[in-house]
Amino acid sequence: MAGDGIGPEVVAQAVKVLRHVLPQAETEEAPVGLAGIETRGVPLPDETLALAKRADAILFGAVGGPDEASLPREQRPGTGLLKLRKELTLFANFRPAFMFPELIGASTLKPEIVDGLDLVILRELNGDIYFGEPRGIETGPSGERYGINTMRYTESEVERIAHAAFQAARRRRGKVCSVDKANVLETMQLWREVMTRVGREYPDVELSHLFIDAAAMTLMRAPKQFDVIVTGNMFGDILSDAAAMLTGSIGMLPSASLGLDRKGLYEPVHGSAPDIAGQDIANPLAAILSFAMLLRESLGLEDKAQEVESAVRSVLAGGYRTADIYQPGTHRVGTEEMGDAVVQALQARRAA
Ligand code: IPM
Ligand code: MG
Numbered sequence: 001m002a003g004d005g006i007g008p009e010v011v012a013q014a015v016k017v018l019r020h021v022l023p024q025a026e027t028e029e030a031p032v033g034l035a036g037i038e039t040r041g042v043p044l045p046d047e048t049l050a051l052a053k054r055a056d057a058i059l060f061g062a063v064g065g066p067d068e069a070s071l072p073r074e075q076r077p078g079t080g081l082l083k084l085r086k087e088l089t090l091f092a093n094f095r096p097a098f099m100f101p102e103l104i105g106a107s108t109l110k111p112e113i114v115d116g117l118d119l120v121i122l123r124e125l126n127g128d129i130y131f132g133e134p135r136g137i138e139t140g141p142s143g144e145r146y147g148i149n150t151m152r153y154t155e156s157e158v159e160r161i162a163h164a165a166f167q168a169a170r171r172r173r174g175k176v177c178s179v180d181k182a183n184v185l186e187t188m189q190l191w192r193e194v195m196t197r198v199g200r201e202y203p204d205v206e207l208s209h210l211f212i213d214a215a216a217m218t219l220m221r222a223p224k225q226f227d228v229i230v231t232g233n234m235f236g237d238i239l240s241d242a243a244a245m246l247t248g249s250i251g252m253l254p255s256a257s258l259g260l261d262r263k264g265l266y267e268p269v270h271g272s273a274p275d276i277a278g279q280d281i282a283n284p285l286a287a288i289l290s291f292a293m294l295l296r297e298s299l300g301l302e303d304k305a306q307e308v309e310s311a312v313r314s315v316l317a318g319g320y321r322t323a324d325i326y327q328p329g330t331h332r333v334g335t336e337e338m339g340d341a342v343v344q345a346l347q348a349r350r351a352a
Helices: 007-021 034-040 046-054 077-087 101-106 155-170 186-199 212-221 233-246 285-297 302-317 335-351
Strands: 057-059 092-098 118-124 136-139 145-148 175-180 206-211 228-231 254-258 264-268
Touching (some): 007 057, 007 285, 007 335, 034 046, 046 077, 057 285, 092 233, 101 302, 118 155, 155 175, 155 186, 175 186, 175 212, 206 212, 212 228, 212 233, 228 233, 254 285, 264 285, 285 302, 285 335, 302 335
Parallel strands (some): 057 264, 118 228, 175 206, 175 228
Antiparallel strands (some): 092 254, 136 145, 254 264
8 A cells, every 4th residue: 555645656665675575475556545535535445445454464655645634534644544553453553763873874863872772662553532532623602613632542452552562572672661641641640550550460571651741852862761662642653753763764764553463554654755756766765674574573574574674784884875864975866776776685685
């Protein structure tokens, strides 16, 4: 599901890589976002949802156009993605932020702050103010309009994301930081209580808590202290963009949205970037790295996932850079060329 803006360009590069490492894979394409609205009148056409339900894994580009914020919710491209996440119960959104040594100069933070950075934001994806009812824009008795959204989490929703966080920490450095706003919001008070309770089942994992404002600050001040950050849908949306920028470019970072079985949706953290669409300048590495996550998580092909990740590392080491990560002295390439470079690096590895 390539979607909109730069989505089709970057997904095309990931598909090139797919054809190379998994020539036997069966693939199908389906419209979503603006592409869904244009072909079927809705951001998530029924055929697209049915296909997503049948698939083992979904490789997703991005959705969204230049001025969607004023459209009614049913016609907003992003609504298609939200519905897909909800309908497939993809509640655990892993957004890793790690530093490629070659790109350290591309970060807006000082090198010593981000050198060796390796954290993952685990964002809950099926609840919170994104889906809570009541919601809407209403008119009050005086004729003045008001907007309303509801922050809402059930205990079981918090429990399942808590388990996902502690299990992820066990595979990493054994630390979970739960981010909430328990000092102001009851929903978040419940969040913290449940996190603490589930945490007792994982005595080998270190659990800490931060309020969202302090977490945002710490992410800028000393991000290396984090291992797994687990948080709700809204806070996770915001923190994950900030975390991505620590690494120099949001164009580098993949994500995985997982549910109760192995099926997952894999998408670059960057959006549709309509301003640079169609110019062959977008960075396809986030999409390619998302495909590596797909190989690992949904297909259980760890070796192949690592092959793709090392191919990406070797093109960076070889000096290839798209515009977003370009620095003088490196070799500036377009979207297509970057995709080709990754395929060549895979070929070279095979031959060696
Ligand atoms: C994201 C995006 C989406 C979100 C939009 C496109 C609905 O910002 O995946 O982070 O808010 O979840
Ligand atoms: Mg976002």
